[in-house]
Amino acid sequence: MNMIAISCFLAIVALSLAITWWAARNTKGTNDFYAAGGNVTSLQNGLALAGDALSAGAFLGLTGLIFANGFDGYIFAIGYSTGMPIVVFLLAERLRQMGKFTFSDVVSVHLDETPMRIFGAAASLVVIAFYLVAQIVGAGALIELLFGIDFKVAVALVGGLMICYVMFGGMMATTWVQIVKACLMLAGGALIAVLVLQRFGFDLAALLYGAASVRPNGADLLAPQAAARSPFSALSLALALMFGTAGLPHILMRFFTVPDARAARNSVVWGTAFISTFYAATAIFGFGAIVILSGDATAVGAGGKVIGGINMVAIHLARVLGGDIMLGLVSAVAFATILAVVAGLTLAGASAVSHDLYARVVLKGHVDEARELKISRMATVALGMLAIALGIAFQGQNVAYMISLAFAIACSSTFPVLVLSIYWRGLTTRGAIAGGSIGLLAALGLTVLGPSMWVKVFGFAAPVVSLDPPTLISMPLAFLTCWLVSMTQRRGAQMLPGVA
Protein backbone atom coordinates (compact mmCIF):
# COMPACT_ATOMS: atom_id res chain seq x y z
CA MET A 1 0.00 0.00 0.00
CA ASN A 2 1.22 3.40 -0.97
CA MET A 3 0.62 6.12 1.63
CA ILE A 4 0.89 8.94 -0.92
CA ALA A 5 -1.66 7.27 -3.17
CA ILE A 6 -4.03 6.86 -0.24
CA SER A 7 -3.60 10.49 0.85
CA CYS A 8 -4.28 11.72 -2.71
CA PHE A 9 -7.27 9.42 -2.94
CA LEU A 10 -8.71 10.69 0.36
CA ALA A 11 -8.04 14.30 -0.64
CA ILE A 12 -10.02 13.80 -3.86
CA VAL A 13 -12.92 12.16 -2.04
CA ALA A 14 -12.95 15.00 0.52
CA LEU A 15 -12.77 17.70 -2.16
CA SER A 16 -15.55 16.17 -4.24
CA LEU A 17 -17.78 15.79 -1.19
CA ALA A 18 -17.13 19.44 -0.29
CA ILE A 19 -18.16 20.41 -3.84
CA THR A 20 -21.29 18.29 -3.50
CA TRP A 21 -22.17 19.90 -0.16
CA TRP A 22 -21.75 23.36 -1.67
CA ALA A 23 -23.71 22.43 -4.82
CA ALA A 24 -26.53 20.88 -2.80
CA ARG A 25 -27.07 24.18 -0.98
CA ASN A 26 -27.42 25.91 -4.35
CA THR A 27 -29.63 23.32 -6.05
CA LYS A 28 -33.20 24.45 -5.61
CA GLY A 29 -35.19 23.55 -8.74
CA THR A 30 -35.08 21.23 -11.73
CA ASN A 31 -33.10 23.80 -13.74
CA ASP A 32 -30.33 23.68 -11.12
CA PHE A 33 -30.48 19.91 -10.85
CA TYR A 34 -30.41 19.04 -14.58
CA ALA A 35 -28.57 22.04 -16.00
CA ALA A 36 -26.65 23.72 -13.14
CA GLY A 37 -28.98 26.70 -13.46
CA GLY A 38 -27.84 27.31 -17.07
CA ASN A 39 -25.09 29.52 -15.70
CA VAL A 40 -21.93 27.58 -16.49
CA THR A 41 -19.35 29.73 -18.33
CA SER A 42 -17.74 28.69 -21.62
CA LEU A 43 -14.37 27.88 -20.06
CA GLN A 44 -15.99 25.92 -17.23
CA ASN A 45 -18.18 23.99 -19.65
CA GLY A 46 -15.19 23.42 -21.93
CA LEU A 47 -13.28 21.86 -19.05
CA ALA A 48 -16.32 19.79 -18.07
CA LEU A 49 -16.69 18.62 -21.69
CA ALA A 50 -13.02 17.66 -21.72
CA GLY A 51 -13.63 15.84 -18.45
CA ASP A 52 -16.56 13.91 -19.91
CA ALA A 53 -14.74 13.06 -23.14
CA LEU A 54 -11.45 12.07 -21.49
CA SER A 55 -12.62 9.04 -19.55
CA ALA A 56 -10.24 6.70 -17.77
CA GLY A 57 -10.28 4.76 -21.05
CA ALA A 58 -8.77 7.73 -22.84
CA PHE A 59 -5.82 7.89 -20.46
CA LEU A 60 -5.19 4.35 -19.22
CA GLY A 61 -6.75 2.58 -22.22
CA LEU A 62 -5.06 4.55 -24.99
CA THR A 63 -1.63 4.46 -23.31
CA GLY A 64 -2.02 0.68 -23.01
CA LEU A 65 -3.20 0.31 -26.61
CA ILE A 66 -0.27 2.31 -28.00
CA PHE A 67 2.16 0.41 -25.76
CA ALA A 68 0.80 -2.88 -27.15
CA ASN A 69 0.16 -1.98 -30.79
CA GLY A 70 2.02 1.24 -31.60
CA PHE A 71 0.26 3.32 -34.24
CA ASP A 72 -2.71 0.93 -34.34
CA GLY A 73 -3.46 2.14 -30.83
CA TYR A 74 -2.89 5.77 -31.76
CA ILE A 75 -5.61 5.37 -34.45
CA PHE A 76 -8.13 5.40 -31.59
CA ALA A 77 -6.79 8.70 -30.22
CA ILE A 78 -7.01 10.27 -33.69
CA GLY A 79 -10.58 9.01 -34.14
CA TYR A 80 -11.83 10.10 -30.72
CA SER A 81 -10.39 13.59 -31.31
CA THR A 82 -12.81 14.12 -34.25
CA GLY A 83 -15.87 13.49 -32.05
CA MET A 84 -16.16 16.83 -30.26
CA PRO A 85 -15.74 19.03 -33.38
CA ILE A 86 -18.64 17.11 -35.01
CA VAL A 87 -20.78 17.87 -31.95
CA VAL A 88 -20.19 21.62 -32.34
CA PHE A 89 -20.65 21.66 -36.14
CA LEU A 90 -23.95 19.78 -36.14
CA LEU A 91 -25.53 19.93 -32.72
CA ALA A 92 -24.20 22.19 -29.96
CA GLU A 93 -26.07 25.42 -30.62
CA ARG A 94 -29.26 23.70 -31.83
CA LEU A 95 -29.35 21.73 -28.61
CA ARG A 96 -29.03 24.95 -26.63
CA GLN A 97 -31.79 26.67 -28.68
CA MET A 98 -34.28 23.83 -29.00
CA GLY A 99 -33.92 21.89 -25.76
CA LYS A 100 -34.13 22.42 -22.08
CA PHE A 101 -32.65 19.47 -20.17
CA THR A 102 -32.31 16.36 -22.37
CA PHE A 103 -31.76 15.51 -26.02
CA SER A 104 -35.31 14.13 -26.15
CA ASP A 105 -36.48 17.74 -25.67
CA VAL A 106 -34.87 18.49 -29.04
CA VAL A 107 -36.15 15.50 -31.02
CA SER A 108 -39.70 16.07 -29.80
CA VAL A 109 -39.83 19.75 -30.88
CA HIS A 110 -41.08 19.02 -34.41
CA LEU A 111 -42.42 15.49 -33.86
CA ASP A 112 -45.07 13.78 -31.77
CA GLU A 113 -43.85 14.27 -28.22
CA THR A 114 -44.91 11.13 -26.30
CA PRO A 115 -43.49 8.42 -28.61
CA MET A 116 -40.33 10.46 -29.29
CA ARG A 117 -39.65 10.87 -25.57
CA ILE A 118 -40.19 7.18 -24.90
CA PHE A 119 -37.79 6.32 -27.72
CA GLY A 120 -35.26 8.96 -26.66
CA ALA A 121 -35.28 7.88 -23.03
CA ALA A 122 -35.03 4.17 -23.93
CA ALA A 123 -32.14 4.70 -26.38
CA SER A 124 -30.34 6.96 -23.87
CA LEU A 125 -30.71 4.39 -21.10
CA VAL A 126 -29.35 1.58 -23.32
CA VAL A 127 -26.29 3.63 -24.30
CA ILE A 128 -25.74 4.76 -20.70
CA ALA A 129 -26.14 1.21 -19.33
CA PHE A 130 -23.35 -0.24 -21.50
CA TYR A 131 -21.04 2.72 -20.94
CA LEU A 132 -21.69 2.77 -17.19
CA VAL A 133 -21.15 -0.95 -16.61
CA ALA A 134 -17.87 -0.86 -18.56
CA GLN A 135 -16.65 2.12 -16.51
CA ILE A 136 -17.72 0.56 -13.19
CA VAL A 137 -16.08 -2.79 -13.91
CA GLY A 138 -12.90 -1.00 -15.03
CA ALA A 139 -13.03 1.18 -11.93
CA GLY A 140 -13.42 -1.77 -9.58
CA ALA A 141 -10.49 -3.62 -11.13
CA LEU A 142 -8.30 -0.54 -11.07
CA ILE A 143 -9.05 0.40 -7.46
CA GLU A 144 -8.63 -3.20 -6.34
CA LEU A 145 -5.19 -3.18 -7.92
CA LEU A 146 -4.08 0.29 -6.82
CA PHE A 147 -5.31 0.29 -3.26
CA GLY A 148 -5.60 -3.41 -2.50
CA ILE A 149 -9.32 -3.17 -1.69
CA ASP A 150 -11.63 -6.06 -2.60
CA PHE A 151 -13.35 -5.66 -5.99
CA LYS A 152 -16.90 -5.67 -4.57
CA VAL A 153 -15.99 -3.08 -1.94
CA ALA A 154 -14.31 -0.95 -4.61
CA VAL A 155 -17.39 -1.07 -6.86
CA ALA A 156 -19.70 -0.27 -3.95
CA LEU A 157 -17.44 2.64 -2.97
CA VAL A 158 -17.42 4.15 -6.47
CA GLY A 159 -21.18 3.58 -6.81
CA GLY A 160 -21.91 5.08 -3.39
CA LEU A 161 -19.86 8.22 -4.03
CA MET A 162 -21.43 8.64 -7.47
CA ILE A 163 -24.97 8.35 -6.04
CA CYS A 164 -24.04 10.89 -3.39
CA TYR A 165 -22.71 13.49 -5.88
CA VAL A 166 -25.64 13.21 -8.26
CA MET A 167 -28.44 12.86 -5.74
CA PHE A 168 -27.43 15.80 -3.55
CA GLY A 169 -25.54 18.01 -5.96
CA GLY A 170 -27.14 17.29 -9.35
CA MET A 171 -25.56 18.88 -12.42
CA MET A 172 -23.82 21.55 -10.34
CA ALA A 173 -21.80 18.98 -8.38
CA THR A 174 -21.33 16.76 -11.45
CA THR A 175 -19.98 19.68 -13.46
CA TRP A 176 -17.57 20.85 -10.76
CA VAL A 177 -16.32 17.34 -10.02
CA GLN A 178 -15.75 17.06 -13.77
CA ILE A 179 -13.87 20.40 -13.91
CA VAL A 180 -11.59 19.45 -11.00
CA LYS A 181 -10.92 16.09 -12.61
CA ALA A 182 -10.19 17.64 -16.02
CA CYS A 183 -7.65 20.03 -14.46
CA LEU A 184 -5.99 17.18 -12.56
CA MET A 185 -5.88 15.01 -15.67
CA LEU A 186 -4.46 17.75 -17.92
CA ALA A 187 -1.85 18.67 -15.30
CA GLY A 188 -0.96 15.02 -14.69
CA GLY A 189 -0.73 14.36 -18.43
CA ALA A 190 1.50 17.39 -18.97
CA LEU A 191 3.79 16.29 -16.14
CA ILE A 192 4.14 12.76 -17.52
CA ALA A 193 4.75 14.11 -21.05
CA VAL A 194 7.53 16.41 -19.79
CA LEU A 195 9.14 13.63 -17.72
CA VAL A 196 9.06 11.26 -20.71
CA LEU A 197 10.46 13.84 -23.13
CA GLN A 198 13.19 14.76 -20.65
CA ARG A 199 14.57 11.24 -20.99
CA PHE A 200 14.98 11.80 -24.73
CA GLY A 201 16.43 15.31 -24.52
CA PHE A 202 13.03 16.69 -25.68
CA ASP A 203 13.61 15.08 -29.08
CA LEU A 204 10.55 13.30 -30.49
CA ALA A 205 12.60 11.59 -33.17
CA ALA A 206 14.85 10.06 -30.50
CA LEU A 207 11.75 8.80 -28.70
CA LEU A 208 10.42 7.09 -31.84
CA TYR A 209 13.86 5.69 -32.75
CA GLY A 210 13.98 4.22 -29.25
CA ALA A 211 10.51 2.70 -29.59
CA ALA A 212 11.30 1.21 -33.00
CA SER A 213 14.58 -0.29 -31.79
CA VAL A 214 13.41 -2.02 -28.58
CA ARG A 215 10.82 -4.23 -30.31
CA PRO A 216 11.58 -6.91 -32.91
CA ASN A 217 8.80 -5.59 -35.17
CA GLY A 218 9.90 -2.02 -34.45
CA ALA A 219 9.21 -0.36 -37.79
CA ASP A 220 5.66 -1.76 -37.81
CA LEU A 221 4.84 0.36 -34.76
CA LEU A 222 5.14 3.58 -36.74
CA ALA A 223 2.23 3.10 -39.18
CA PRO A 224 -1.18 1.40 -39.15
CA GLN A 225 -1.05 -2.39 -39.62
CA ALA A 226 -4.44 -3.78 -38.63
CA ALA A 227 -6.45 -1.62 -41.04
CA ALA A 228 -4.99 -3.38 -44.08
CA ARG A 229 -5.94 -6.80 -42.65
CA SER A 230 -9.60 -5.84 -42.23
CA PRO A 231 -10.25 -2.65 -44.23
CA PHE A 232 -14.00 -2.52 -43.66
CA SER A 233 -13.70 -2.92 -39.91
CA ALA A 234 -11.22 -0.02 -39.96
CA LEU A 235 -13.72 2.23 -41.77
CA SER A 236 -16.50 1.05 -39.48
CA LEU A 237 -14.41 1.90 -36.43
CA ALA A 238 -13.64 5.32 -37.89
CA LEU A 239 -17.37 6.06 -38.23
CA ALA A 240 -18.08 4.91 -34.68
CA LEU A 241 -15.27 7.01 -33.18
CA MET A 242 -16.21 10.08 -35.20
CA PHE A 243 -20.00 10.12 -34.76
CA GLY A 244 -20.43 8.14 -31.53
CA THR A 245 -19.59 11.09 -29.29
CA ALA A 246 -22.47 13.05 -30.89
CA GLY A 247 -24.95 10.46 -29.66
CA LEU A 248 -23.78 10.14 -26.04
CA PRO A 249 -26.50 11.56 -23.73
CA HIS A 250 -24.11 12.73 -20.99
CA ILE A 251 -22.09 14.76 -23.52
CA LEU A 252 -25.20 16.27 -25.17
CA MET A 253 -26.55 17.22 -21.74
CA ARG A 254 -23.59 19.54 -21.14
CA PHE A 255 -24.97 22.02 -23.71
CA PHE A 256 -28.02 22.74 -21.56
CA THR A 257 -25.80 24.08 -18.78
CA VAL A 258 -24.55 27.13 -20.72
CA PRO A 259 -26.58 30.35 -21.02
CA ASP A 260 -26.87 30.61 -24.85
CA ALA A 261 -25.77 29.36 -28.29
CA ARG A 262 -22.64 31.52 -28.29
CA ALA A 263 -21.53 30.06 -24.96
CA ALA A 264 -22.27 26.58 -26.33
CA ARG A 265 -19.96 27.19 -29.31
CA ASN A 266 -17.22 28.84 -27.29
CA SER A 267 -17.25 26.06 -24.71
CA VAL A 268 -16.51 23.53 -27.44
CA VAL A 269 -13.55 25.59 -28.62
CA TRP A 270 -12.11 25.30 -25.10
CA GLY A 271 -13.13 21.67 -24.83
CA THR A 272 -11.60 20.75 -28.19
CA ALA A 273 -8.36 22.54 -27.33
CA PHE A 274 -7.93 20.45 -24.17
CA ILE A 275 -9.16 17.20 -25.70
CA SER A 276 -7.08 17.45 -28.90
CA THR A 277 -3.92 18.30 -26.99
CA PHE A 278 -4.44 15.38 -24.64
CA TYR A 279 -5.15 12.90 -27.45
CA ALA A 280 -2.11 14.11 -29.41
CA ALA A 281 0.00 13.65 -26.26
CA THR A 282 -1.08 10.02 -25.78
CA ALA A 283 1.59 9.20 -28.41
CA ILE A 284 4.23 10.49 -25.99
CA PHE A 285 2.81 8.38 -23.14
CA GLY A 286 2.40 5.22 -25.23
CA PHE A 287 5.61 5.30 -27.28
CA GLY A 288 7.51 6.56 -24.23
CA ALA A 289 6.24 3.56 -22.27
CA ILE A 290 7.46 1.19 -25.00
CA VAL A 291 11.04 2.41 -24.44
CA ILE A 292 10.99 3.21 -20.72
CA LEU A 293 9.21 0.04 -19.55
CA SER A 294 11.10 -2.33 -21.85
CA GLY A 295 13.18 -4.73 -19.80
CA ASP A 296 11.80 -3.32 -16.52
CA ALA A 297 10.91 -6.39 -14.46
CA THR A 298 8.71 -4.36 -12.09
CA ALA A 299 6.35 -3.46 -14.98
CA VAL A 300 6.60 -6.22 -17.57
CA GLY A 301 6.66 -9.78 -16.27
CA ALA A 302 8.06 -12.93 -17.85
CA GLY A 303 6.66 -13.53 -21.33
CA GLY A 304 6.11 -9.83 -21.99
CA LYS A 305 2.82 -9.56 -20.04
CA VAL A 306 2.23 -6.22 -18.35
CA ILE A 307 1.80 -6.72 -14.60
CA GLY A 308 -1.83 -5.96 -13.73
CA GLY A 309 -2.93 -5.92 -17.37
CA ILE A 310 -2.57 -3.59 -20.30
CA ASN A 311 -4.55 -0.77 -18.64
CA MET A 312 -1.82 -0.45 -16.02
CA VAL A 313 0.86 0.71 -18.48
CA ALA A 314 0.24 4.40 -17.68
CA ILE A 315 0.42 3.67 -13.94
CA HIS A 316 3.71 1.74 -14.29
CA LEU A 317 5.07 4.54 -16.47
CA ALA A 318 4.23 7.13 -13.79
CA ARG A 319 5.92 5.01 -11.09
CA VAL A 320 9.09 4.45 -13.09
CA LEU A 321 9.27 8.14 -14.01
CA GLY A 322 8.52 9.72 -10.66
CA GLY A 323 8.46 7.07 -7.95
CA ASP A 324 5.73 6.75 -5.34
CA ILE A 325 4.72 10.41 -5.56
CA MET A 326 3.86 10.20 -9.28
CA LEU A 327 2.27 6.79 -8.78
CA GLY A 328 0.04 8.26 -6.06
CA LEU A 329 -0.87 11.32 -8.10
CA VAL A 330 -1.68 9.40 -11.26
CA SER A 331 -3.68 6.75 -9.41
CA ALA A 332 -5.70 9.50 -7.77
CA VAL A 333 -6.30 11.17 -11.14
CA ALA A 334 -7.49 7.87 -12.59
CA PHE A 335 -9.85 7.42 -9.65
CA ALA A 336 -11.22 10.98 -9.94
CA THR A 337 -11.76 10.40 -13.66
CA ILE A 338 -13.84 7.32 -13.13
CA LEU A 339 -15.94 8.97 -10.43
CA ALA A 340 -16.63 12.03 -12.58
CA VAL A 341 -17.58 10.08 -15.71
CA VAL A 342 -19.90 7.67 -13.88
CA ALA A 343 -21.56 10.65 -12.14
CA GLY A 344 -22.22 12.31 -15.52
CA LEU A 345 -23.65 9.09 -16.95
CA THR A 346 -25.89 8.53 -13.94
CA LEU A 347 -27.24 12.07 -14.09
CA ALA A 348 -28.03 11.68 -17.81
CA GLY A 349 -29.85 8.41 -17.08
CA ALA A 350 -31.78 9.90 -14.16
CA SER A 351 -32.93 12.83 -16.30
CA ALA A 352 -34.17 10.46 -19.01
CA VAL A 353 -36.31 8.73 -16.38
CA SER A 354 -37.58 11.73 -14.38
CA HIS A 355 -37.78 14.46 -17.02
CA ASP A 356 -38.68 12.51 -20.18
CA LEU A 357 -40.61 9.52 -18.90
CA TYR A 358 -42.14 10.74 -15.64
CA ALA A 359 -42.71 14.48 -16.06
CA ARG A 360 -43.42 14.63 -19.80
CA VAL A 361 -44.85 11.23 -20.76
CA VAL A 362 -46.65 9.99 -17.64
CA LEU A 363 -47.86 13.34 -16.31
CA LYS A 364 -47.81 15.21 -19.67
CA GLY A 365 -45.91 18.08 -18.07
CA HIS A 366 -48.44 18.62 -15.25
CA VAL A 367 -45.90 18.13 -12.52
CA ASP A 368 -44.49 20.39 -9.86
CA GLU A 369 -40.74 20.86 -9.76
CA ALA A 370 -40.28 19.52 -6.26
CA ARG A 371 -41.95 16.26 -7.23
CA GLU A 372 -39.88 15.90 -10.44
CA LEU A 373 -36.73 16.57 -8.43
CA LYS A 374 -37.71 13.87 -5.95
CA ILE A 375 -38.29 11.35 -8.77
CA SER A 376 -34.94 12.32 -10.27
CA ARG A 377 -33.16 11.61 -7.00
CA MET A 378 -34.96 8.29 -6.65
CA ALA A 379 -33.97 7.41 -10.23
CA THR A 380 -30.35 8.28 -9.37
CA VAL A 381 -30.35 5.89 -6.42
CA ALA A 382 -32.02 3.14 -8.48
CA LEU A 383 -29.61 3.54 -11.40
CA GLY A 384 -26.63 3.67 -9.04
CA MET A 385 -27.69 0.48 -7.25
CA LEU A 386 -28.29 -1.24 -10.59
CA ALA A 387 -24.84 -0.15 -11.82
CA ILE A 388 -23.22 -1.53 -8.64
CA ALA A 389 -25.09 -4.84 -9.01
CA LEU A 390 -24.18 -5.16 -12.70
CA GLY A 391 -20.59 -4.15 -11.97
CA ILE A 392 -20.27 -6.97 -9.43
CA ALA A 393 -22.04 -9.42 -11.78
CA PHE A 394 -19.59 -8.65 -14.59
CA GLN A 395 -16.48 -8.91 -12.36
CA GLY A 396 -13.55 -10.36 -14.25
CA GLN A 397 -15.45 -10.38 -17.57
CA ASN A 398 -13.97 -8.86 -20.69
CA VAL A 399 -16.10 -5.72 -20.90
CA ALA A 400 -14.07 -3.85 -23.52
CA TYR A 401 -16.82 -4.54 -26.07
CA MET A 402 -19.30 -2.57 -23.95
CA ILE A 403 -17.68 0.79 -24.71
CA SER A 404 -17.58 0.06 -28.43
CA LEU A 405 -21.17 -1.15 -28.18
CA ALA A 406 -22.17 2.13 -26.50
CA PHE A 407 -20.50 4.09 -29.30
CA ALA A 408 -22.01 1.87 -32.03
CA ILE A 409 -25.52 2.22 -30.58
CA ALA A 410 -25.08 5.97 -30.06
CA CYS A 411 -24.15 6.62 -33.67
CA SER A 412 -26.78 4.22 -35.03
CA SER A 413 -29.78 5.36 -32.96
CA THR A 414 -29.59 8.61 -30.99
CA PHE A 415 -27.28 10.42 -33.45
CA PRO A 416 -29.25 9.76 -36.71
CA VAL A 417 -32.57 10.67 -35.10
CA LEU A 418 -31.12 13.84 -33.56
CA VAL A 419 -29.43 15.01 -36.78
CA LEU A 420 -32.45 14.31 -38.99
CA SER A 421 -34.89 15.92 -36.56
CA ILE A 422 -32.79 19.09 -36.65
CA TYR A 423 -31.88 19.21 -40.35
CA TRP A 424 -34.58 17.35 -42.29
CA ARG A 425 -38.08 18.73 -42.28
CA GLY A 426 -39.42 15.59 -43.95
CA LEU A 427 -38.74 13.36 -40.93
CA THR A 428 -41.90 11.87 -39.42
CA THR A 429 -42.36 10.46 -35.93
CA ARG A 430 -42.86 6.96 -37.30
CA GLY A 431 -39.74 7.30 -39.48
CA ALA A 432 -37.60 8.52 -36.58
CA ILE A 433 -38.69 5.74 -34.26
CA ALA A 434 -38.38 3.01 -36.91
CA GLY A 435 -34.90 4.22 -37.97
CA GLY A 436 -33.60 4.73 -34.44
CA SER A 437 -34.91 1.37 -33.22
CA ILE A 438 -33.62 -0.59 -36.22
CA GLY A 439 -30.24 1.12 -35.88
CA LEU A 440 -30.12 0.24 -32.18
CA LEU A 441 -31.11 -3.40 -32.74
CA ALA A 442 -28.72 -3.77 -35.70
CA ALA A 443 -25.81 -2.37 -33.67
CA LEU A 444 -26.66 -4.67 -30.76
CA GLY A 445 -27.34 -7.79 -32.85
CA LEU A 446 -24.30 -7.44 -35.10
CA THR A 447 -22.05 -6.85 -32.07
CA VAL A 448 -23.34 -10.04 -30.43
CA LEU A 449 -22.59 -11.97 -33.66
CA GLY A 450 -19.24 -10.19 -34.18
CA PRO A 451 -15.68 -10.94 -33.06
CA SER A 452 -15.82 -8.99 -29.77
CA MET A 453 -18.70 -11.05 -28.32
CA TRP A 454 -19.28 -14.19 -30.42
CA VAL A 455 -15.59 -15.14 -30.27
CA LYS A 456 -14.13 -13.37 -27.22
CA VAL A 457 -17.08 -13.73 -24.81
CA PHE A 458 -18.98 -16.80 -26.03
CA GLY A 459 -15.87 -18.62 -27.21
CA PHE A 460 -16.96 -19.64 -30.72
CA ALA A 461 -14.17 -20.25 -33.20
CA ALA A 462 -15.26 -17.76 -35.86
CA PRO A 463 -17.59 -14.76 -35.83
CA VAL A 464 -20.88 -14.86 -37.79
CA VAL A 465 -20.28 -11.25 -38.86
CA SER A 466 -16.64 -10.22 -39.15
CA LEU A 467 -17.33 -6.48 -39.12
CA ASP A 468 -16.23 -5.01 -35.78
CA PRO A 469 -17.72 -2.57 -34.79
CA PRO A 470 -20.89 -2.91 -36.94
CA THR A 471 -21.29 0.85 -37.55
CA LEU A 472 -20.59 0.65 -41.30
CA ILE A 473 -23.86 -1.30 -41.64
CA SER A 474 -25.96 -0.12 -38.68
CA MET A 475 -25.47 3.65 -39.06
CA PRO A 476 -26.43 3.92 -42.77
CA LEU A 477 -29.25 1.44 -42.07
CA ALA A 478 -30.66 3.78 -39.40
CA PHE A 479 -30.52 6.82 -41.71
CA LEU A 480 -32.02 4.84 -44.60
CA THR A 481 -34.90 3.50 -42.48
CA CYS A 482 -35.70 6.96 -41.12
CA TRP A 483 -35.83 8.27 -44.68
CA LEU A 484 -37.74 5.35 -46.20
CA VAL A 485 -40.46 5.17 -43.53
CA SER A 486 -40.87 8.96 -43.49
CA MET A 487 -41.20 9.08 -47.28
CA THR A 488 -43.69 6.21 -47.57
CA GLN A 489 -45.74 7.74 -44.79
CA ARG A 490 -45.77 11.12 -46.51
CA ARG A 491 -46.63 9.55 -49.87
CA GLY A 492 -49.69 8.12 -48.16
CA ALA A 493 -52.94 10.04 -48.21
CA GLN A 494 -52.55 12.22 -45.15
CA MET A 495 -49.70 14.65 -44.94
CA LEU A 496 -48.73 15.26 -41.36
CA PRO A 497 -49.48 18.78 -40.29
CA GLY A 498 -46.20 20.62 -39.86
CA VAL A 499 -46.19 21.11 -36.13
CA ALA A 500 -43.83 23.94 -35.42
Next chain:
Amino acid sequence: MTLQPHPPHPSSGGSGRLGLAATAILAGVYLTFTALGAFAPQLLAAPIQPGGIFTWAFALGLGVIGLGFVLTVIYAVIANRRESVALAARALVPAEGGAR
Protein backbone atom coordinates in the same frame (compact mmCIF):
# COMPACT_ATOMS: atom_id res chain seq x y z
CA MET B 1 -32.36 13.08 -49.61
CA THR B 2 -32.04 16.82 -49.35
CA LEU B 3 -30.80 18.21 -46.08
CA GLN B 4 -32.86 21.30 -45.52
CA PRO B 5 -32.41 23.14 -42.26
CA HIS B 6 -35.39 24.43 -40.39
CA PRO B 7 -35.86 28.18 -40.52
CA PRO B 8 -33.05 29.59 -38.45
CA HIS B 9 -33.78 30.34 -34.86
CA PRO B 10 -33.81 34.09 -34.20
CA SER B 11 -30.41 33.90 -32.51
CA SER B 12 -28.94 31.20 -34.74
CA GLY B 13 -25.55 32.50 -35.81
CA GLY B 14 -24.06 29.35 -37.32
CA SER B 15 -26.24 28.45 -40.27
CA GLY B 16 -26.80 24.75 -40.89
CA ARG B 17 -24.77 24.94 -44.09
CA LEU B 18 -21.61 26.14 -42.31
CA GLY B 19 -21.82 23.25 -39.85
CA LEU B 20 -22.51 20.71 -42.60
CA ALA B 21 -19.55 22.00 -44.63
CA ALA B 22 -17.19 21.76 -41.64
CA THR B 23 -18.47 18.23 -40.93
CA ALA B 24 -17.92 17.23 -44.56
CA ILE B 25 -14.33 18.54 -44.56
CA LEU B 26 -13.34 16.84 -41.31
CA ALA B 27 -15.11 13.57 -42.19
CA GLY B 28 -13.60 13.62 -45.69
CA VAL B 29 -10.03 14.08 -44.44
CA TYR B 30 -10.36 11.61 -41.58
CA LEU B 31 -12.03 8.90 -43.66
CA THR B 32 -9.41 9.39 -46.42
CA PHE B 33 -6.69 8.91 -43.81
CA THR B 34 -8.44 5.72 -42.59
CA ALA B 35 -8.91 4.47 -46.16
CA LEU B 36 -5.20 5.04 -46.88
CA GLY B 37 -4.35 2.89 -43.86
CA ALA B 38 -6.77 0.22 -45.05
CA PHE B 39 -6.05 0.14 -48.78
CA ALA B 40 -2.60 1.70 -49.24
CA PRO B 41 -0.72 1.09 -45.96
CA GLN B 42 2.68 1.39 -47.65
CA LEU B 43 1.97 5.09 -48.32
CA LEU B 44 1.41 5.80 -44.62
CA ALA B 45 4.40 3.68 -43.58
CA ALA B 46 6.76 5.67 -45.81
CA PRO B 47 9.00 8.16 -43.97
CA ILE B 48 8.45 11.85 -44.75
CA GLN B 49 12.18 12.35 -45.30
CA PRO B 50 14.25 9.50 -46.73
CA GLY B 51 15.76 7.63 -43.81
CA GLY B 52 13.78 9.68 -41.29
CA ILE B 53 11.77 8.23 -38.43
CA PHE B 54 8.54 10.25 -38.85
CA THR B 55 6.13 8.42 -41.12
CA TRP B 56 3.29 9.93 -43.12
CA ALA B 57 0.98 8.14 -40.67
CA PHE B 58 2.13 10.50 -37.89
CA ALA B 59 2.01 13.59 -40.10
CA LEU B 60 -1.53 12.88 -41.35
CA GLY B 61 -2.79 11.57 -38.01
CA LEU B 62 -1.63 14.68 -36.14
CA GLY B 63 -2.99 16.67 -39.08
CA VAL B 64 -6.46 15.20 -38.48
CA ILE B 65 -6.29 16.09 -34.76
CA GLY B 66 -5.12 19.62 -35.62
CA LEU B 67 -7.73 20.06 -38.36
CA GLY B 68 -10.53 19.23 -35.93
CA PHE B 69 -9.41 22.00 -33.61
CA VAL B 70 -8.76 24.55 -36.38
CA LEU B 71 -12.18 23.93 -37.97
CA THR B 72 -13.84 24.28 -34.55
CA VAL B 73 -12.20 27.69 -34.04
CA ILE B 74 -13.12 28.84 -37.58
CA TYR B 75 -16.69 27.66 -37.12
CA ALA B 76 -17.08 29.42 -33.77
CA VAL B 77 -15.58 32.69 -35.05
CA ILE B 78 -17.80 32.81 -38.17
CA ALA B 79 -20.94 31.78 -36.29
CA ASN B 80 -20.31 34.28 -33.48
CA ARG B 81 -19.76 37.08 -36.00
CA ARG B 82 -22.96 36.21 -37.92
CA GLU B 83 -24.88 36.12 -34.70
CA SER B 84 -23.61 39.56 -33.69
CA VAL B 85 -24.52 40.97 -37.12
CA ALA B 86 -27.97 39.38 -36.98
CA LEU B 87 -28.60 40.70 -33.49
CA ALA B 88 -27.46 44.19 -34.49
CA ALA B 89 -29.71 44.10 -37.57
CA ARG B 90 -32.62 42.97 -35.47
CA ALA B 91 -32.07 45.84 -33.08
CA LEU B 92 -32.17 48.29 -36.02
CA VAL B 93 -35.27 46.82 -37.68
CA PRO B 94 -37.53 45.66 -34.86
CA ALA B 95 -40.29 44.53 -37.25
CA GLU B 96 -38.11 41.96 -39.02
CA GLY B 97 -36.84 39.14 -36.84
CA GLY B 98 -34.90 37.20 -39.49
CA ALA B 99 -31.39 36.10 -38.67
CA ARG B 100 -30.14 36.36 -42.24
